[in-house]
Every structure is written in structure tokens, then in C-alpha cells.
Amino acid sequence: MTQRILIIGAGEIGSSLKKILSKKPDLEIETWDKDPKKAKSQKPLAKTAPAADFLFICVPSWAVPEVAANLKKIIKRKTIIISLTKGLEKKTGKTSFEILKKFLPNNPIAVLSGPTLAKELQKGQIGIGIFAHQDKKIFQQAKKLFQNTPLNLKFSSDERGVALSGILKNIYAVVLGLADGLGWGNNLKGWLVSNIVREALAVAKELKIPQETMLGEAGLGDFIATGFSLTSRNRRAGEDIVKKGKVAFPSEGVQSLDSFFKLLKRKNFPVLNCLRRILKKGRTEVFLSSLLKS
Numbered sequence: 593m594t595q596r597i598l599i600i601g602a603g604e605i606g607s608s609l610k611k612i613l614s615k616k617p618d619l620e621i622e623t624w625d626k627d628p629k630k631a632k633s634q635k636p637l638a639k640t641a642p643a644a645d646f647l648f649i650c651v652p653s654w655a656v657p658e659v660a661a662n663l664k665k666i667i668k669r670k671t672i673i674i675s676l677t678k679g680l681e682k683k684t685g686k687t688s689f690e691i692l693k694k695f696l697p698n699n700p701i702a703v704l705s706g707p708t709l710a711k712e713l714q715k716g717q718i719g720i721g722i723f724a725h726q727d728k729k730i731f732q733q734a735k736k737l738f739q740n741t742p743l744n745l746k747f748s749s750d751e752r753g754v755a756l757s758g759i760l761k762n763i764y765a766v767v768l769g770l771a772d773g774l775g776w777g778n779n780l781k782g783w784l785v786s787n788i789v790r791e792a793l794a795v796a797k798e799l800k801i802p803q804e805t806m807l808g809e810a811g812l813g814d815f816i817a818t819g820f821s822l823t824s825r826n827r828r829a830g831e832d833i834v835k836k837g838k839v840a841f842p843s844e845g846v847q848s849l850d851s852f853f854k855l856l857k858r859k860n861f862p863v864l865n866c867l868r869r870i871l872k873k874g875r876t877e878v879f880l881s882s883l884l885k886s
Contacts, residue, residue, distance in 0.1 A: 593618065594618050594619070594620050595618065595619055595620070595645045595646065595737070596619075596620045596622070596640075596643050596644050596645050596646075597613060597619055597620065597621045597622070597644065597645070597646050597647075597648070597737075598621075598622050598623075598624065598640050598641060598643075598644035598646070598647045598648070599621065599622070599623045599624070599647075599648045599650055600623075600624050600625075600637075600647065600648065600649055600650060600651060600659055601625060601648075601649065601650030601651035601655075602623050602624075602625035602627075602630035602631040602650075603625075603630070603650060603651075604710035604711065605650050605676055605708070605710045606623060606625075606648065606650035607623075607710070607714070608710040608711075608713040608714045609648055609650065609676075609713075609743075610623055611713075611714055612713055612714075612716075612738075612741040612742055612743060613737070613738075613741065615741070616740065616741065619737075622634070622635060622640040622644075624637050624640060626651075626655070637662060637663075637666070638666050641663055641666045641667050641671075642666050642667060642668055644667070644668075644671050645670075645671065645672065646671070646672050646674065646734070646737060647663075647667070647671050647672070647673045647674070648674050648675075648676060648704075649673065649674065649675040649676060649677055649688060649692065650676050650677070651677060652677065652679060652842060652844065652847075653677050653678075653679030653680060653681050653682075653688060653844060653847065653848065654679075654681060654682060654842075654847065656675075656677055656681055656688045656691050656692070657681060657683075657684075657691055657695075660691055660692050660694070660695035660696060661695060663695070663696060664695045664696060667696065667699065669698045669699060670699075671699055672699070672700050672702065672730060672733065672734065673692060673696065673699050673700065673701045673702070674701075674702045674703075674704050674723075674734065675688040675689055675692060675701065675702070675703055675704065675755075676704050676705070676708075677844075678705060678755075678758040678759055678761075678762050678844055679759055679762065679844035679845075679847055679848045680759055680847075680848040680851040680852055681851075682847060682848075682850075682851055685851040685854055685855065687703075687752070687755040687756065687759065688703075688755070689701060689703050689751050689752070689755045690755075700725065700727065700730050701725075701751075702723055702724060702725035702730060702731075702734065702751070703722075703723075703724040703725075703751050703754045703755045703758075704721050704722070704723055704724075704734075704745075705721070705722050705724070705754050705755070705757065705758035705809075705810045705814060706719070706720050706721045706722040706746075706758075706809040706810050706813060706814050707719060707720050707809060707813045707814050707816070707817035707818075708720070708721050708743065708814075708817075709817055709818070709821055709823065709824070710823075711823045712742075713742050713743060716742050717742060718742050718743075718744060719742060719743050719744070720744050720746060720809050720813065721738075721743050721744065721745045721746070722745075722746050722747075722748050722754050722808070722809050722810040723735070723745045723746065723747055723748065724748040724749065724750055724751040724753075724754035724755070724810075725749070725751065726749050726751070728747060728749075731745070731747045735747075746809065748805065748808075748810070750801075750802060750805050752801070753796075753801040753802055753805035753806070753810075754805060754810040756799060756801055757796075757801060757805055757806050757808075757810045757811035757814070758810055758811075758814060759844070759848050759852060760792060760795060760806075760811070760852065761811060761812075761814045761815035761818055761819075762818065762826045762843075762844045762845035762848065763826075763845045763848060763849050763852060763864070763867065764788045764792065764815055764819065764845075764863070765815065765818040765819040765824055765826035765827045765830070765845055766826050766827070766829050766830040766833075766843065766845040766846060766849075766867060767784070767788065767819075767830060767863055767866075767867055768781070768784070768785075768788075768819035768820070768827055768830060769819075769824075769826065769827040769828060769829055769830020769831040769832075769833070769834075770830040770831070770833060770834055770867070770870065770876060770879055771784055771830075772827065772830070772831045773830060773831040773832070773833065773834025773835050773876070774834055774876060774877075774879065774880070776880075780880070784863075784883070785819075787862070787863055787883065788815070788863055789812065791861050791862065791863050791864070792806055792811065792812075792815075793806060793807070794861065795856065795861060795864075796811075798856055798857065798858055799855060799856070825841065825843055825844075826843050826844060826845040826846075829841070829843035829845060829846050830845075833870065833871070833876060834876045837874065846871065849864070849867060849868060849871065850868070852864075853868065862882075862883060862886035863883065865886075866879055866882050866883055866886075869882070
């Protein structure tokens, strides 16, 4: 039986999903993007969305509300919606999972996160995706969909924790980019990573994210993959801040920082505080001394 797949967002991760799934038989895959140039021969959303069995959200956090509002009018209840967006929507401070649940309360909505670098998946290199949903039957359907592809899925019932861990790792990946831009050696970067991990666990405790989620693939695993990848947009954003004085492209880590900080009652998080000061005032040269004093 043919399954119909719709991928909304034809950026790097959306294109990667299409590539790895297109090799499987019995799948009918459609891609839609707000920019038609990115998804050639795309059909109207009003035609493809109602027919979809699986729908992947691969758009930036700031585009999720508009996408969700459009889907509300046309999608069927049985469609499984899987969000790969790793950012907080700036106006509401909500995760993509929360926004999708609000607009589409009758659909099964899952979070897919973890070390799944788009460029590696495109090359056929293995990625590990944490599929977060309360119903394990939904997970089994998704796992079967990705069988015999480079993307290996693991189950979690912690949708909120997986979503927030993915957002936080993007923010910390910007910090590792700062270190690269400043020319730090591995000794200093090792020290920085140990500080980040300790701080991330403190953040997890405050936000009631289970420690195993933050230390698992969706948190620490994804942070290592993203923070040390030369192709990571969030790591490159930090490097650009040092070398160019600005970020020339949208970065989920940069965009989400202030909204994420508002979720925290305590504000004593030195690494996050240093990054906030740099984004507001510049002066990346005092980054190290600021952290050493904290």
C-alpha cells in the first residue's frame, strides 16, 4: 500500500529527508516550500496536505505558526505530524510542538530530534533520531517508514524535554562557534564543553527536563554533533559573530536565546549570560575572561 509523505520546508533537513526516503518503494513524496524555487514542481498545499499520511515540519521556528494555521483548515485527523524544528517562536516563546498541538489538537504530533546533521544524511551517513510521542504505536509506524535508511529512530515519551533539549543545544552550539572564531585550542574548548554540560543539567533541573533526556541523544549527543560540525549553521553563527561582527543568515540558536532565557526563573547561568551580552553589546574578546570569573 502506497504511503503519502509531505515535507513542508525544502531547506537542508527537508531535502535530506526527501533524499533518504525517495529510495524506498511504495512511497509518494511531495515537498512544499514558501519559496517555490526550492521545491520544483510543487503542488498546492491544499491538494497535498489532505492526502498525507506523514507530514514533516522542516521550517524555521518563526514560520511554524503560519504553517500550522494553514494546515488546520485542510489536514485530516489521522495524519501523523512530525516536527524537526529546533527553535522557540519569538512572539509566543513556544516550541513548535506546543504550537502544532494548539492548532491541530486532534492530530498525533511528534518531535524528531537528535544528532541528524542534514549533510551527513544526504551522504548516506547514519543519524540517530529521537522520536518523541506518548504513543509507541505511532513511533513504530515512523520507525518502519525509515527502515533501511540512514536515519535510525529511538523512542522517547518526553516530547517537551526532547524539544527543549534540541533548542538549548543550538544555543550552546553558537557558543562553541565563538570559541572557534576566537581561535581557542582543544584544551580551552574541553573546559568550555564541561562548563556547558554542567550548566545544561542545571537548566534541565529548573525546567523539569529529565536528566536522561538532556544527557541523551536529543541533548548532549546533538550538541556534540552540532557544536563540532563545520557545516552546522549555529556553530558558524558564533564564528561569524567573532570574525564578521554579525550573523549573515538566520540562526535558531541566536533567535531562540532571549525567549529561552525567559523560561528560566533563575538567571545565574554564566555561559548563557555571556552569550546574551555578546549578542547585545559585542566585545567577544572578553568572552573568556568573563567565563573564567564566573
